[in-house]
Amino acid sequence: MERIQIIDAKNHVGQTVQIGAWVANKRSSGKIAFLQLRDGTAYFQGVVVKSEVPEETFQLAKNLNQETAVLITGEIREDTRSKFGYEIGIAGIEVVGESHEYPITPKEHGTDFLMDHRHLWLRSSKQHAIMQIRNELIRATYEFFNQNGFVKIDPPILTGSAPEGTTDLFETNYFDQKAYLSQSGQLYMEAAAMAFGKVFSFGPTFRAEKSKTRRHLIEFWMIEPEMAFAHQEESLEVQEQYVASLVQSVLDNCDYALHVLERDRNVLEKYTQLPFPRISYDDAIELLKKNGFEDIEWGDDFGSPHETFIANSFDRPVFILNYPKAIKPFYMKPHPTREDVVICADMIAPEGYGEIIGGSERATDYEYLLEQIKTHGLDPEEYAWYLDLRKYGSVPHAGFGLGLERTVTWLAGIEHVREAIPFPRLLNRIYP
Ligand code: 4AD
Ligand code: MG
Numbered sequence: 153m154e155r156i157q158i159i160d161a162k163n164h165v166g167q168t169v170q171i172g173a174w175v176a177n178k179r180s181s182g183k184i185a186f187l188q189l190r191d192g193t194a195y196f197q198g199v200v201v202k203s204e205v206p207e208e209t210f211q212l213a214k215n216l217n218q219e220t221a222v223l224i225t226g227e228i229r230e231d232t233r234s235k236f237g238y239e240i241g242i243a244g245i246e247v248v249g250e251s252h253e254y255p256i257t258p259k260e261h262g263t264d265f266l267m268d269h270r271h272l273w274l275r276s277s278k279q280h281a282i283m284q285i286r287n288e289l290i291r292a293t294y295e296f297f298n299q300n301g302f303v304k305i306d307p308p309i310l311t312g313s314a315p316e317g318t319t320d321l322f323e324t325n326y327f328d329q330k331a332y333l334s335q336s337g338q339l340y341m342e343a344a345a346m347a348f349g350k351v352f353s354f355g356p357t358f359r360a361e362k363s364k365t366r367r368h369l370i371e372f373w374m375i376e377p378e379m380a381f382a383h384q385e386e387s388l389e390v391q392e393q394y395v396a397s398l399v400q401s402v403l404d405n406c407d408y409a410l411h412v413l414e415r416d417r418n419v420l421e422k423y424t425q426l427p428f429p430r431i432s433y434d435d436a437i438e439l440l441k442k443n444g445f446e447d448i449e450w451g452d453d454f455g456s457p458h459e460t461f462i463a464n465s466f467d468r469p470v471f472i473l474n475y476p477k478a479i480k481p482f483y484m485k486p487h488p489t490r491e492d493v494v495i496c497a498d499m500i501a502p503e504g505y506g507e508i509i510g511g512s513e514r515a516t517d518y519e520y521l522l523e524q525i526k527t528h529g530l531d532p533e534e535y536a537w538y539l540d541l542r543k544y545g546s547v548p549h550a551g552f553g554l555g556l557e558r559t560v561t562w563l564a565g566i567e568h569v570r571e572a573i574p575f576p577r578l579l580n581r582i583y584p
Contacts, residue, residue: 153225159193161238164228171224171240172248173198174275175216177258185213187242189224194408195277197231197239198224205243212245218257219275221249235411270575271584281409282571285402286560288409290354292401293375296394297352302377305344305351307337312534315339316481320359333358336553339483339538341378342514345549346541352377354556364579366568367456367506369557371577378551384485384495384513387550388471391499391509392428394554395469399423402563415565423468423502430471433493436462453479460504469508471497482524485513497552505562511552518542 155170156163176195177188187198200213216222223246231239255265256272266273273279297304312329314321315336322333337353344351353376361368377394379387399420402410410417431439437450440458448458454472463470474493477486484494496512515521518539525532525539532539560572570576575584 157193158189158191158196161196161228165230165238166227168225168227168243173222173224175218175220175222177218178216180214185210187213187216190275194236196236197234198226198242199239200242209245213242217251217254219251219254220247222247236408267570267581268583274574277412279571281412282560282564282566283574284409285406285564286556286572288402288406289398289556289559292398293354296397297377302350302352303348305341305348305353306355307334307340307353309334309356313339313538314530315483318529320361322358322360335359336374337376338378338551338553341376341551342549343541345378345380345551346545350379362579365456367558369569369573369576369578372573373556374553375556376551376553378549380549381547382550383548384497384550387511387513387552388430388497391511391552392426395499396424396426398559399563413564413566420563425468428469428471428499429466430473431462432473433475436472439465451476451478456506459500459506463500463502463504466502469502470500472500473497482528482530483514483521485515486520501558501562503562505558508558508562509552509554511550513548513550516542516546516548
């Protein structure tokens with residue numbers, strides 16, 4: 153007998169198969185027991201009919217505890233009443249691993265309790281659906297960049313540089329030197345772009361941010377493309393095409409997960425329409441002032457109510473262009489005719505999900521960069537290699553970073569970024 157995964161049930165209708173699974177839930181009456189089974193690939197129902205199985209099999213089914221691991225044998229059938237579409241008519245049950253007093257029951261639990269049990273909470277159907285969306289975004293990312301001629305390059309995680317400022321660095325000892333956990337692979341990706349043309353990275357990044365918001369993680373994963381011989385406008389086009397392709401992939405390949413999450417497909421469809429609107433930082437400030445935001449002045453960074461208001465003025469993700477130089481990192485290209493802004497853009501997701509991409513054209517001038525490095529309190533010696541890129545065939549180049557968890561949170565339509573990563577690292581939480 154063949155052992156199959158639940159996700160493949162559709163290919164085995166009418167066949168008797170074996171499935172290794174856990175009992176997620178169950179209900180029974182005197183004559184019939186329904187087991188909600190999960191094997192990591194999907195959930196479906198197993199049906200045990202008292203009159204069709206030996207009495208001990210029926211009693212076993214009725215008494216199975218939540219999260220008992222079982223080997224089930226039975227026949228796959230269509231089940232038109234469920235969204236999944238298939239079920240198994242159970243003939244035999246073998247207990248593989250017992251489970252007693254599983255802490256996460258179908259009743260409501262508080263967030264702290266669930267976070268303390270994250271190692272088990274991951275088994276729940278909603279968490280499972282979120283991770284399927286995360287997995288799809290990763291798959292679609294490789295597909296998009298491979299199809300568009302980008303080479304995957306891995307920047308280091310232990311570094312000596314601080315591209316995004318020195319305030320939120322994780323410092324560690326590197327033998328007798330100081331090192332930091334990477335905040336961003338960007339500077340290394342710029343070197344890689346000069347070696348390979350178009351490159352992208354995908355890896356963990358770390359920020360010791362004291363922010364306790366629903367958008368901030370201490371450890372998060374970023375996709376960072378970088379393109380040689382590209383100006384900002386070309387980068388914006390890649391960004392909108394990339395994000396639209398992510399949305400489309402989720403629509404194409406995550407129908408069941410979207411159903412579990414009750415995420416409206418019609419809402420997501422709108423986010424595949426290109427181009428995404430562009431608004432300058434200056435106009436965004438004006439827009440906010442005209443609409444009663446008295447707390448913001450030209451030169452301020454946006455807070456989440458500001459981003460949400462701007463996002464709600466459009467029906468799809470929006471780019472905010474050219475922020476004040478004073479609130480952005482050292483490496484951004486200065487504006488050709490204005491002293492006070494740099495050539496950059498943030499992409500703001502709809503529905504209040506905030507910034508999902510930060511990017512810019514990069515400064516190419518050696519002297520300008522050297523001066524910026526000093527102005528930002530960084531040690532030019534630690535950036536000598538980066539400055540070299542401006543000495544040997546410096547070219548216009550641009551790139552961006554997309555935060556994976558913010559994007560998962562948005563597309564899954566969930567409240568908090570902590571559910572978008574398997575084991576979140578938050579302010580005051582490193583367990584489990
Ligand atoms: O805007 P950021 O800081 O940009 C960079 O790091 C650039 N060096 C990227 C580049 O140009 N190569 O971060 C990029 C994105 C943000 O838009 C956001 O989606 C995500 O990373 N991000 C976070 N996600 C979760 N938790 C945090 N604490 C995050 N900080 C940034
Ligand atoms: Mg940013």
